Amino acid sequence: MNPSAQRIELHPAYILHSKPYRDTSLLLEAFTRDHGRIGLVARGVRGNSGRRKMPLMAFRAYLMSWSGRGELATLSKWEPHGPPGKLSGSSLMSAYYINELMIRLTHRHDAHPVLFEYYREVLDCLSRHTLSEACLRYFELNLLDELGYAPDLGHEADSGEPVQAQASYCYLPEQGAMRAYGPCPGVRVGGKTLLELSERSLSDADSLKESKRLMRAVLQRYLGDRPLKTREIFRQSLNPSDRDQST
Amino acid sequence: MSASPLISRLIEALRCLPGVGPKSAQRMAYQLLERDREGARRLAAALEESVERVGHCSECRTLTEDEVCKVCSSNNRERSLMCVVETPADVEAVEGSTGFRGLYFVLMGHLSPLDGIGPQDIGLDLLEKRLKAGEVKEVILATNPTVEGEATAHYIAEMVRALGISVTRLAHGIPLGGELEYIDADTLAHAFTGRKAL
Numbered sequence: 122m123n124p125s126a127q128r129i130e131l132h133p134a135y136i137l138h139s140k141p142y143r144d145t146s147l148l149l150e151a152f153t154r155d156h157g158r159i160g161l162v163a164r165g166v167r168g169n170s171g172r173r174k175m176p177l178m179a180f181r182a183y184l185m186s187w188s189g190r191g192e193l194a195t196l197s198k199w200e201p202h203g204p205p206g207k208l209s210g211s212s213l214m215s216a217y218y219i220n221e222l223m224i225r226l227t228h229r230h231d232a233h234p235v236l237f238e239y240y241r242e243v244l245d246c247l248s249r250h251t252l253s254e255a256c257l258r259y260f261e262l263n264l265l266d267e268l269g270y271a272p273d274l275g276h277e278a279d280s281g282e283p284v285q286a287q288a289s290y291c292y293l294p295e296q297g298a299m300r301a302y303g304p305c306p307g308v309r310v311g312g313k314t315l316l317e318l319s320e321r322s323l324s325d326a327d328s329l330k331e332s333k334r335l336m337r338a339v340l341q342r343y344l345g346d347r348p349l350k351t352r353e354i355f356r357q358s359l360n361p362s363d364r365d366q367s368t
Numbered sequence: 369m370s371a372s373p374l375i376s377r378l379i380e381a382l383r384c385l386p387g388v389g390p391k392s393a394q395r396m397a398y399q400l401l402e403r404d405r406e407g408a409r410r411l412a413a414a415l416e417e418s419v420e421r422v423g424h425c426s427e428c429r430t431l432t433e434d435e436v437c438k439v440c441s442s443n444n445r446e447r448s449l450m451c452v453v454e455t456p457a458d459v460e461a462v463e464g465s466t467g468f469r470g471l472y473f474v475l476m477g478h479l480s481p482l483d484g485i486g487p488q489d490i491g492l493d494l495l496e497k498r499l500k501a502g503e504v505k506e507v508i509l510a511t512n513p514t515v516e517g518e519a520t521a522h523y524i525a526e527m528v529r530a531l532g533i534s535v536t537r538l539a540h541g542i543p544l545g546g547e548l549e550y551i552d553a554d555t556l557a558h559a560f561t562g563r564k565a566l
Contacts, residue, residue: 175552176514180515205557205558209518213518213522214481217519221481351482353484354486
């Protein structure tokens with residue numbers, strides 16, 4: 122999308138990250154439905170001024186109006202869209218991880234309407250608290266899929282044959298899944314996990330655990346060497362369940 | 369700007385204050401130089417000394433020039449209650465309006481995972497050490513009702529519970545004197561969910 126001067130009215134958007142700017146403003150990184158990820162400045166929204174009446178928070182759906190040219194547009198109006206999110210506790214931590222992935226892997230001004238829907242889904246899924254680890258894995262896959270990096274989990278990389286549920290595989294991020302016979306330089310993973318993950322139907326603790334290791338290796342390829350900050354922080358977490366499940 | 373280099377430097381320096389733009393900085397500089405040299409001297413001395421001597425309380429992390437701040441070293445505080453806040457200004461706010469007589473712990477910020485600000489950056493290791501000492505029986509979480517404040521509160525709550533200490537969080541609700549019609553939807557929804565039996 123061409124970031125030239127434009128005025129957008131009441132467009133669906135989420136805030137991925139916000140930072141204080143000057144005395145009373147915020148710099149926002151927003152993810153919008155039809156304009157992708159954009160940088161916004163929200164003036165006069167902090168402190169005790171009138172504009173602060175409507176809070177601007179991450180993980181909440183808004184309708185936003187903005188205008189501007191170049192990298193940083195000005196947020197002029199916003200209103201909440203739909204009911205407030207119910208993220209709390211460890212699902213909030215997972216949501217931060219999702220936002221970091223979004224910021225690291227999407228480019229500004231690349232429109233991803235489908236990804237917008239996936240993003241809404243994963244927040245919804247996390248707030249319902251059921252099988253939140255599975256929600257994270259499906260979102261990771263959906264994100265890669267939408268960016269054109271989707272790994273083929275249903276077929277053996279060397280033979281092209283469908284993956285067998287009973288077989289054991291070695292997954293190499295650059296190549297794909299191959300039957301594991303000897304030592305595996307990638308991630309060792311069962312056929313059942315590969316199939317369940319590709320069908321978005323992870324069923325038990327073992328598949329969840331394997332798919333987490335697998336997706337971590339797959340994502341690593343696109344994230345590069347710089348570690349994810351959210352992951353580093355969860356590592357310091359004092360609560361073991363957060364530490365294991367948030368990312 | 370036609371001011372001399374030294375005056376320009378003063379004006380520029382004053383702009384580090386919150387809410388001070390070039391125009392107000394200029395007014396401040398001329399006020400000090402033209403009409404209140406004595407005040408300027410006091411300001412300079414107080415600034416100099418504060419910057420040199422003010423550090424963090426070794427118990428609650430708030431700003432103080434002493435090793436242990438006045439609240440922490442007082443004998444008249446309820447030492448089994450601890451209120452956790454984000455900033456020293458929050459201590460003043462709670463102190464000035466609630467009649468709270470317990471102790472504080474000042475995080476000097478909040479968790480901000482995407483900025484890489486984690487538990488250790490907000491002193492949670494120190495907080496844990498203090499709680500393990502066994503004096504505190506209830507922890508009151510008074511972090512801001514923002515997403516970061518919530519995340520921070522969750523983190524601390526887990527830690528406090530694991531130590532078998534009771535933990536509470538400030539209520540969210542409609543502001544006193546507010547009118548429902550004008551209150552933002554999320555605050556109202558929160559207040560509705562958190563309604564109390566009468």
